Amino acid sequence: MDLQQLRAFLAVADELHFGRAAERLHMAQPPISRGIQQLERELGARLFERSTRKVTLTSVGEALIAPAQEVLDALDRVSRVARAAGTGEIGHVRLAYAGASSNVMVGQLARAVNQNHPGIHLELLSQHFAQPAMQLLTRGDIDIALGRWDHIPAIVRTRVIAIEELVIAVPETHRLADADAVSIAQFEGEPFVSLQPQTGTLLLERLRQMSRAAGFNADVVQHAPDSWTLMSLVSAEIGCSLTLSSVIDSIADPHLRFLRLTDDAPPVELRMAWLRDSDDRALHAVLRLSESVLPTPQT
Known part of the structure; x- marks a missing residue:
């Protein structure tokens, strides 16, 4: 069994026509036919049923498609790795x-x-x-x-x-959940949840800056180790959270709402x-x- 036989087999399996398979491989038809016949002899099984009107795959032929493609894909990966090594990109x-x-x-x-x-x-x-x-x-x-x-x-x-833009995450039951946009001042006196201070997160510092500019100090009642946990705390109605617009596409929770801020805050x-x-x-x-x-x- 060689690689040319596998390429011929996959081409015929895809086209179900020896002539079109030969054209696809830029070969004459006789070598394609001989290669398939040799492969069938080596495997001890027919891969195609042939008639004057059509070509169909046998059950053995159908079973061979996936492993044959895996072999050619592996060879392609080997070639690409070798080329990468030759250029130092390894x-x-x-x-x-x-x-x-x-x-x-x-x-x-x-x-x-x-x-x-x-x-x-x-x-x-x-x-x-x-x-x-x-x-x-x-x-x-x-x-x-x-x-x-x-x-x-x-x-x-x-x-x-x-x-990225700063947004406020709130639970669906929040009084402002249906608002198109909000200001940070509207959250005075409300509990907030945030990432842990030791992460050095820019968001906690921005929350403190924006709340102070609005005349209050944000009350952070709980910290979370990551954004997924943080959003679960918001969903559980523990508090609201200042977060990033990119989080919206990464968190699939129907109980969350993300509100645009009207405050003059620089993008992140x-x-x-x-x-x-x-x-x-x-x-x-x-x-x-x-x-x-x-x-x-x-x-």
């Missing part, structure tokens, strides 16, 4: 990100890396919020961090990959960060690819 890149607010973008990048750079293993490390992720990056424990920072160390380079920039002096080829291959997968938004 290695291990560690990416840290928080979770709900960036998991969609992380998934897009990971799929693109797998497709375009099969020689690069992109290790995804979730539950790493902005400040802890930056600490890991500056220590060299990771290669890329996704986060929202007001201050960037000099040894780090960043690129904006998303611009999600950034990709890496060490300025890194010369790692795999890292730079991922960074180049990210420019097309996660382009910097136009402002």
